[in-house]
Amino acid sequence: MPSLHTPLCDLLGTRLPIIQAPMAGGSCTPKLVSAATSAGVLGSFGFAYTQPDAMKREVASVRAGTAGPININLFLAPIPGPIDPGSQRAAIEAVSRYYSELGLPVPAPVLAPYAPNLNAQLDAVESIRPAVFTAHLGECRSDRVNSMQRLGIRVGGSATCVAEAVRLETLGFDFIVAQGGEAGGHRGSFLREPNTSLTGTLALVRMIVSAVKIPVVAAGGIMDGAGIAAALALGAQGAQLGTARHFLPAKKVVHRRSRNIACWKSPKTKRCSPENSQASPRAAWPTDTCAR
Numbered sequence: 001m002p003s004l005h006t007p008l009c010d011l012l013g014t015r016l017p018i019i020q021a022p023m024a025g026g027s028c029t030p031k032l033v034s035a036a037t038s039a040g041v042l043g044s045f046g047f048a049y050t051q052p053d054a055m056k057r058e059v060a061s062v063r064a065g066t067a068g069p070i071n072i073n074l075f076l077a078p079i080p081g082p083i084d085p086g087s088q089r090a091a092i093e094a095v096s097r098y099y100s101e102l103g104l105p106v107p108a109p110v111l112a113p114y115a116p117n118l119n120a121q122l123d124a125v126e127s128i129r130p131a132v133f134t135a136h137l138g139e140c141r142s143d144r145v146n147s148m149q150r151l152g153i154r155v156g157g158s159a160t161c162v163a164e165a166v167r168l169e170t171l172g173f174d175f176i177v178a179q180g181g182e183a184g185g186h187r188g189s190f191l192r193e194p195n196t197s198l199t200g201t202l203a204l205v206r207m208i209v210s211a212v213k214i215p216v217v218a219a220g221g222i223m224d225g226a227g228i229a230a231a232l233a234l235g236a237q238g239a240q241l242g243t244a245r246h247f248l249p250a251k252k253v254v255h256r257r258s259r260n261i262a263c264w265k266s267p268k269t270k271r272c273s274p275e276n277s278q279a280s281p282r283a284a285w286p287t288d289t290c291a292r
């Protein structure tokens, strides 16, 4: 079994420094979260659109099969005000032909409220007590961060620019998910316009690692073990993978080439298994590379 360990593993309670990305909208089924957690990575629920009762049910179904750590992720953005029905109909009409091309039913206009009550969702997180909570598209007040931490919940948050990372650190967050411009799906900008926060993942990770003291997790465009190795070389302590769904089971992601990372002479990489010394010269890791 390849070994890859950073201090983030101890913080999150995982075997590997990898997070199965939270993805609101149906991708993060209990089956996926359960498989991720059982594989030694942090399984995540993207519960932004999920009502508190359903959150509790889905977590209970994962806990029935595995004792591993899980992450609950919510959107912290303010709930949008009512949308003019005419504009909504026009937007649906503009994209309806794509639904027809794919043989899918054209969606009906959405009625307010457009999202579950955030405070009720946050209260549900406190009653569920997952190992980890991550905030997206906004920030938690520091009293909420502290109360989760008192319950033993580690609190992380997405940042798409340095200012957001610094803000989350100031609020007492335990770790940052540095979400680069390549990140699929929802990007978590909250202090700046999203289209002015499109720095690529590798550059963003390096900048955020230099700006904060808490652990940084790289997210965006990381598809395999080599990508994880690159992120760790830049000072990240872990990687969050979303669209690289082939990452399960874990043996596929910590594949042969990325095993070299465990031989990387960083004070932050604790374990080195003997098999890593067998790596091919092409994939060899520069021993003088240093993080932070």
Ligand SMILES: Cc1cc2nc3c(=O)[nH]c(=O)nc-3n(C[C@H](O)[C@H](O)[C@H](O)COP(=O)(O)O)c2cc1C
Pocket (backbone or CB within 6 Å): 021, 022, 023, 024, 025, 027, 046, 047, 048, 073, 135, 136, 158, 179, 182, 183, 184, 185, 186, 187, 188, 219, 220, 221, 222, 240, 241, 242, 243, 244
């Ligand atoms: C369909 C989809 C939905 C997403 N929803 C969320 C979400 O609810 N919360 C969140 O923090 N990130 C969300 N993300 C971003 C992922 O957590 C992750 O940061 C991103 O997928 C990483 O980029 P990658 O897809 O290139 O690996 C979503 C991504 C996708 C693809």
